Amino acid sequence: MNFDRHTDLSRRRLLGAGFAISGLALAGCASAPSSGPSIGRVVIVGGGFGGSTAARYLKLWGGNVDVTLVERNPSFISCPISNLVIGGHKQMADITRGYDGLRALGVKVVQGDVTAIDAAGKKVRLAGGGELAYDRLILSPGIDFMLDGIGGLAAALDSGRVTHSWKAGPQTVALRKQLEAMPDGGVFALSIPKVPYRCPPGPYERACMVASYFKVAKPRSKVLVLDANPEITSKKGLFEKAFKDHYAGILEYRANNELKSVDGTTAKLEFDDVKADVLNVIPPQRAGDIARSAGLVNMNDRWVGVNWLTMESTARPFIHVLGDATFPAPLMPKSGHMANQHAKVAAAAVIQLLKGEAVNATPVVMNTCYSFVTARDVVHVASVHQYDDKDKTFKTVPGSGGVSAAANQVEGRYALAWADNIWADMLAL
Numbered sequence: 001m002n003f004d005r006h007t008d009l010s011r012r013r014l015l016g017a018g019f020a021i022s023g024l025a026l027a028g029c030a031s032a033p034s035s036g037p038s039i040g041r042v043v044i045v046g047g048g049f050g051g052s053t054a055a056r057y058l059k060l061w062g063g064n065v066d067v068t069l070v071e072r073n074p075s076f077i078s079c080p081i082s083n084l085v086i087g088g089h090k091q092m093a094d095i096t097r098g099y100d101g102l103r104a105l106g107v108k109v110v111q112g113d114v115t116a117i118d119a120a121g122k123k124v125r126l127a128g129g130g131e132l133a134y135d136r137l138i139l140s141p142g143i144d145f146m147l148d149g150i151g152g153l154a155a156a157l158d159s160g161r162v163t164h165s166w167k168a169g170p171q172t173v174a175l176r177k178q179l180e181a182m183p184d185g186g187v188f189a190l191s192i193p194k195v196p197y198r199c200p201p202g203p204y205e206r207a208c209m210v211a212s213y214f215k216v217a218k219p220r221s222k223v224l225v226l227d228a229n230p231e232i233t234s235k236k237g238l239f240e241k242a243f244k245d246h247y248a249g250i251l252e253y254r255a256n257n258e259l260k261s262v263d264g265t266t267a268k269l270e271f272d273d274v275k276a277d278v279l280n281v282i283p284p285q286r287a288g289d290i291a292r293s294a295g296l297v298n299m300n301d302r303w304v305g306v307n308w309l310t311m312e313s314t315a316r317p318f319i320h321v322l323g324d325a326t327f328p329a330p331l332m333p334k335s336g337h338m339a340n341q342h343a344k345v346a347a348a349a350v351i352q353l354l355k356g357e358a359v360n361a362t363p364v365v366m367n368t369c370y371s372f373v374t375a376r377d378v379v380h381v382a383s384v385h386q387y388d389d390k391d392k393t394f395k396t397v398p399g400s401g402g403v404s405a406a407a408n409q410v411e412g413r414y415a416l417a418w419a420d421n422i423w424a425d426m427l428a429l
């Protein structure tokens with residue numbers, strides 16, 4: 001049993017680490033991480049799923065690339081598994097990791113905020129006034145929120161009355177505390193924006209995790225899911241079954257319930273007002289602020305268009321953009337796993353561009369997203385995406401991927417192993 005499990009987890013680790021196949025990995029160039037003269041300076045903004053992975057793989061594959069990673073937070077805190085913290089099944093320490101593994105590989109990790117990008121001068125400005133020059137810039141800034149369309153939301157979030165908890169960290173802790181303080185018999189309302197947003201199944205997992213907490217600790221309480229979408233946007237049948245089998249009488253799902261404004265902890269919808277004891281609003285999203293201020297947002301006024309062979313922005317040369325900030329290829333999810341895969345495509349391409357070599361013309365990336373429906377039972381959705389030269393985009397490989405047949409505890413173990421493995425893969429743990 002243990003052997004099987006070990007073999008399976010190791011296989012998963014290899015898949016996670018190497019599936020975004022680059023010509024470099026196959027050609028055996030993953031040697032001599034820092035020998036010889038530097039082939040160039042790469043600055044990376046954002047030490048989340050995309051940026052950290054890019055930093056590590058530039059060092060692993062790069063011969064000798066001078067890599068500086070700028071991240072505003074002192075440690076990495078993972079959104080994946082953060083819903084379990086909100087449900088009381090995990091602690092913040094379980095989802096927090098440091099950057100020492102990257103430092104040990106020779107990555108210069110700078111804790112700071114990049115406030116501006118001078119694309120013509122090829123440098124970034126830091127909040128303290130310093131500047132970093134680059135030959136290639138990689139941005140993986142994640143998302144920021146579009147608050148203007150929902151009256152009162154910005155003030156409600158600022159006051160701490162309402163949480164988003166869609167960036168893990170203090171917001172995760174704040175929501176957990178509100179749930180603990182809520183009296184039995186209270187109402188937790190969760191507002192979900194229209195797609196696209198980061199992690200399509202994440203809100204439904206959150207609803208399950210809060211309901212699992214109420215079921216044991218506050219059985220007279222209710223979870224009200226107010227979804228702006230016409231139906232559950234990911235793993236629909238599996239979530240519907242979980243709502244019915246585990247949370248009947250606790251969890252109520254309402255489709256087509258777009259949030260219009262917030263007053264205190266009352267959610268104001270088009271035809272209805274919902275008074276909640278704890279109101280959690282996942283706001284509509286767009287590419288992170290720094291991508292916007294750098295003039296990179298050129299798709300639907302929200303996202304960054306990229307060349308999928310290199311992840312280079314279609315708006316500005318020498319700047320590569322990864323992860324949630326990008327305008328996705330068809331059916332490509334905004335996920336940590338996908339940001340990790342983007343990073344491997346970008347790391348390989350940046351090295352090849354710095355060396356004046358051709359980039360890999362046939363990249364393949366994949367994604368698996370696990371969701372907890374109880375503290376132990378998990379469901380997954382997976383997909384494989386191959387570059388299509390004719391349409392210059394990634395397309396899903398017919399017959400690849402799919403969803404779990406049913407929620408199960410084996411996938412519960414896989415989900416936790418997936419998290420450990422991807423954190424190790426990106427942060428060199």
Ligand SMILES: Cc1cc2nc3c(=O)[nH]c(=O)nc-3n(C[C@H](O)[C@H](O)[C@H](O)COP(=O)(O)OP(=O)(O)OC[C@H]3O[C@@H](n4cnc5c(N)ncnc54)[C@H](O)[C@@H]3O)c2cc1C
Pocket residue numbers: 045046047048049050051070071072073078079080081082083112113114115140141142143165166167168198199202288290322323324325334335336337338339368369370371
């Ligand atoms: C509740 C929840 C559950 C999720 N579960 C899963 C899951 O199970 N599986 C999965 O694959 N994905 C999951 N996701 C989605 C996943 O978290 C994101 O898709 C992923 O984080 C995107 O990676 P990224 O590199 O684009 O952005 P991020 O990981 O958000 O990284 C962006 C980083 O950039 C930093 N930054 C931004 N601007 C600046 C600046 N100007 N200067 C310095 N630093 C800056 C930020 O501090 C941040 O650390 C989940 C998300 C949520 C909210």
